[in-house]
Amino acid sequence: MEKAMHQSHGVGYAEYGRKLSKMLNVEKRRESSYKKSLNVVKDIERQVHR
Secondary structure, eight states, X not given: OHHHHHHHHSSOHHXXXXXXXXXXXXXXXXXXHHHHHHHHHHHHHHHHTO
């Protein structure tokens, strides 16, 4: 989990847990990524149902 966290967000899990600013940045990026993926799914569904 530590390695994945570091590769994905550039922050180790221990640092993520200690620093609120790091945690907020990671969570903002996760939310942004989630919203982008939802938009991709919507676009694909629209194309399929034409």
